[in-house]
Amino acid sequence: MTVDKQTEEKLIALLKQKINRQLLYYLDICARCAICRDACHQYVATKDVHYLPAYRAELIRRIYKKYFTRTGRIIPSLYEGKEITDDLLDELYKVTYACTGCRRCMFYCPFSIDTTWVLSVAKTILIAAGKGSPILTELADAAIEKGKNIDLFKGIMLDILKDTERKLQEKVGDPKATIPVEKEDSNLLYVALSGEHTILPAAIIFHQAKENWTLSLFEASNYGYFLGDTAKAKTIAQRIVDEAKRLKVKEVVVTECGHAHRVFKFFYESWAKEKYPFQVSSILEIIHRYLKEGRINLNSKYIKEPVTYHDPCQIGRNYGVFAEPRDIISQVSADFREMNPQREKNWCCGAGGGVVAQPDLDEFRIKTGELKVKQIRQTGAKIVVSPCENCRLQIETLNEKYNLGIRISSIMDLVAYSLLIPREQS
Amino acid sequence: MAEEIKVDLELNLKGLLCPLPMVRVSQNIKNVPVGGIIKATATDPGSLADIPSWAKSTGNEILKSERIGPEIIFYIKRIK
Numbered sequence: 201m202t203v204d205k206q207t208e209e210k211l212i213a214l215l216k217q218k219i220n221r222q223l224l225y226y227l228d229i230c231a232r233c234a235i236c237r238d239a240c241h242q243y244v245a246t247k248d249v250h251y252l253p254a255y256r257a258e259l260i261r262r263i264y265k266k267y268f269t270r271t272g273r274i275i276p277s278l279y280e281g282k283e284i285t286d287d288l289l290d291e292l293y294k295v296t297y298a299c300t301g302c303r304r305c306m307f308y309c310p311f312s313i314d315t316t317w318v319l320s321v322a323k324t325i326l327i328a329a330g331k332g333s334p335i336l337t338e339l340a341d342a343a344i345e346k347g348k349n350i351d352l353f354k355g356i357m358l359d360i361l362k363d364t365e366r367k368l369q370e371k372v373g374d375p376k377a378t379i380p381v382e383k384e385d386s387n388l389l390y391v392a393l394s395g396e397h398t399i400l401p402a403a404i405i406f407h408q409a410k411e412n413w414t415l416s417l418f419e420a421s422n423y424g425y426f427l428g429d430t431a432k433a434k435t436i437a438q439r440i441v442d443e444a445k446r447l448k449v450k451e452v453v454v455t456e457c458g459h460a461h462r463v464f465k466f467f468y469e470s471w472a473k474e475k476y477p478f479q480v481s482s483i484l485e486i487i488h489r490y491l492k493e494g495r496i497n498l499n500s501k502y503i504k505e506p507v508t509y510h511d512p513c514q515i516g517r518n519y520g521v522f523a524e525p526r527d528i529i530s531q532v533s534a535d536f537r538e539m540n541p542q543r544e545k546n547w548c549c550g551a552g553g554g555v556v557a558q559p560d561l562d563e564f565r566i567k568t569g570e571l572k573v574k575q576i577r578q579t580g581a582k583i584v585v586s587p588c589e590n591c592r593l594q595i596e597t598l599n600e601k602y603n604l605g606i607r608i609s610s611i612m613d614l615v616a617y618s619l620l621i622p623r624e625q626s
Numbered sequence: 627m628a629e630e631i632k633v634d635l636e637l638n639l640k641g642l643l644c645p646l647p648m649v650r651v652s653q654n655i656k657n658v659p660v661g662g663i664i665k666a667t668a669t670d671p672g673s674l675a676d677i678p679s680w681a682k683s684t685g686n687e688i689l690k691s692e693r694i695g696p697e698i699i700f701y702i703k704r705i706k
Contacts, residue, residue: 338652339645341683346675349682353675360671394644394672419644419672557645559653593643 253305302548323428339423401616420460426554458514508581512588551594
């Protein structure tokens, strides 16, 4: 069914705003060579044309042709122009919110077409049509609400942190060890995820490195980014940027969370049209820096079981951090095994881009994780390490559903645990 | 003695990490009638701030939350 005239005009006007050289290049240059067919884990696992990267972009191309080219306007059926209808928007939703944004298709595309970027235009259209992902909208709104009412939640959070601080003191054997919050002039503002599992290991590492740090009151993850709503994504990230400015920190350190790190490193400054007065780093880079500077020393090769590493797409292929995690793992593991393929050619785990948070995609992400399962099995590893929460949640699910018999760890956990083992026991 | 809350649906969210406790509550709120109550038991400490934020932004109500050892229990009323 055709959408009403007012909505149609609104969506066309929005698409017009989004048309730039980059989008036109992507829409024009696709040669339909289908190399992306073999690059997308979702297409390989399902053989459903909707998950073919070229087809995903094709839906936007058809709308563009119908409304912005003379031939498409006059004879749309001949020139592949498509009117905006509810069915088309539903199809666009299906192909867009299922994409993990891994950009493996872009890596293999001879013209480097960034399908994820084209789909960010699709997300803008879907949101304007009132068809953005409902659950991602709820999660983004909850984060914004938390930011607005931080004084209300601060007491609860500080209370929780007392428990974590007690655990830290026990683990490092120092009753004066603290998890500082809102400490001005710290070197680092560490941005963790919601919950304790990304706070305690980082606190152990910072304590051992004698770092002057403070913990952010906010979680790193940004569901506004997954949703494709730049205004919401900016508001969510701004809570942390404002906190960093207020505390006058030198560096904002993002925990092991692929998309959150990318938001701070690559997007926020252009969204806000401002330059940070601080540096942005991933916790992986900080750990690696401590090791190079001799501020922490790991117990050599204490892990005897075979270990493999899953390159998260947002940290590996889309940011270029490949060497640091391998260097860290090799220091603590006696038997490190690479997946095949790995680094920029690694297969996506199947749950990035907010897919893990969308219950209607649960079965789909298990199915499309088949390639990751095969890769893990081929290594024979008993421990899979990955510095991304989304990837770890997905690999946990795959472990359960495919009986992989593995343990999943973050880099921080490996490092913190290694720091706590007395050398003679390693 | 405090009045007992009549629960329409119990959710076991133990062991789930963010955002899954919020996702499961959101998914299941549709399974109780308006005015109905979900009792959700989580273990992720982050849910202490996350679930009330979710309730506030979606217009639902946290009737009560309590911590019993490592468990965090929420009584969530569906408002709309």
